[in-house]
Amino acid sequence: LVSRKKKQEDTLIQLGSTVIGGGTPVMIAGPCSVESYEQVRQVAAALKEAGITVMRGGAFKPRTSPYDFQGLGVEGLKILKEVASEFGLKTISEIVDPAHIELACEYIDVIQIGARNMQNFELLKAAGDVQTPVLLKRGLAATIDEFVHAAEYIVSRGNTQVMLIERGIRTYEKATRNTLDISAVPILKQETHLPVLVDVTHSTGRKDILAPCARAALAAGADGVMVEVHPDPATALSDAAQQLNIPEFHDFLANVRKSGLL
Ligand code: PEP
Numbered sequence: 611l612v613s614r615k616k617k618q619e620d621t622l623i624q625l626g627s628t629v630i631g632g633g634t635p636v637m638i639a640g641p642c643s644v645e646s647y648e649q650v651r652q653v654a655a656a657l658k659e660a661g662i663t664v665m666r667g668g669a670f671k672p673r674t675s676p677y678d679f680q681g682l683g684v685e686g687l688k689i690l691k692e693v694a695s696e697f698g699l700k701t702i703s704e705i706v707d708p709a710h711i712e713l714a715c716e717y718i719d720v721i722q723i724g725a726r727n728m729q730n731f732e733l734l735k736a737a738g739d740v741q742t743p744v745l746l747k748r749g750l751a752a753t754i755d756e757f758v759h760a761a762e763y764i765v766s767r768g769n770t771q772v773m774l775i776e777r778g779i780r781t782y783e784k785a786t787r788n789t790l791d792i793s794a795v796p797i798l799k800q801e802t803h804l805p806v807l808v809d810v811t812h813s814t815g816r817k818d819i820l821a822p823c824a825r826a827a828l829a830a831g832a833d834g835v836m837v838e839v840h841p842d843p844a845t846a847l848s849d850a851a852q853q854l855n856i857p858e859f860h861d862f863l864a865n866v867r868k869s870g871l872l
């Protein structure tokens with residue numbers, strides 16, 4: 611069902627006045643984790659000022675260590691909803707439990723399925739049973755074929771509103787957190803009709819190369835880019851090393867916009 615051979619027209623995801631997949635690339639930004647109302651509000655104000663309409667923020671955090679911050683859970687979703695309605699933004703947040711999918715639809719505009727859950731088939735099926743758009747992340751070491759089949763799980767249940775996001779894959783390379791597979795962008799665009807985005811933060815894990823990687827993603831045909839922004843990254847409860855602060859975010863955006871690709 612997700613194959614270009616089955617359907618030639620691009621799938622469009624409409625989030626308010628923003629359309630993803632229709633030829634106008636979108637920038638999605640926000641903190642790694644929702645930490646407090648005030649923290650999310652500061653980011654939302656910066657996004658609004660920069661003309662960004664879609665905000666991300668994790669409420670259920672799949673952390674490597676069980677001793678690390680696990681997210682605010684439903685309380686985090688409530689903060690996202692409140693701030694989004696104040697600033698007129700659309701929201702994306704990761705859901706990790708199939709039992710939370712229906713509840714998530716009340717609070718957020720896009721359900722993110724994270725890299726660690728790309729092949730959590732019960733979660734994919736639950737996301738396929740609602741009509742809320744889904745942002746599906748490529749698995750930690752998933753092939754493109756496995757990624758496309760994961761999307762097929764969702765669409766085959768009836769939810770056609772699926773976007774794919776390349777977020778880097780595990781290789782032997784240590785210079786970056788993961789290896790950004792730019793070639794996945796044109797391949798996924800050719801082989802599927804779904805919007806394809808690139809998460810520059812989790813793929814590189816390096817603030818110093820976010821702008822060139824975002825430009826590369828857009829030059830390769832990506833429908834959007836995702837980046838993490840935090841009002842005070844040094845104190846962030848997750849991904850402190852790789853989130854942009856607000857001035858850095860404005861610089862990043864200006865750099866990418868200057869290319870004319872965004
Ligand atoms: C995230 O986007 O918050 C995240 C945890 O990313 P990933 O699933 O790609 O590691």
Ligand code: MN
Pocket residue numbers: 642643812838848849
């Ligand atoms: Mn993160």
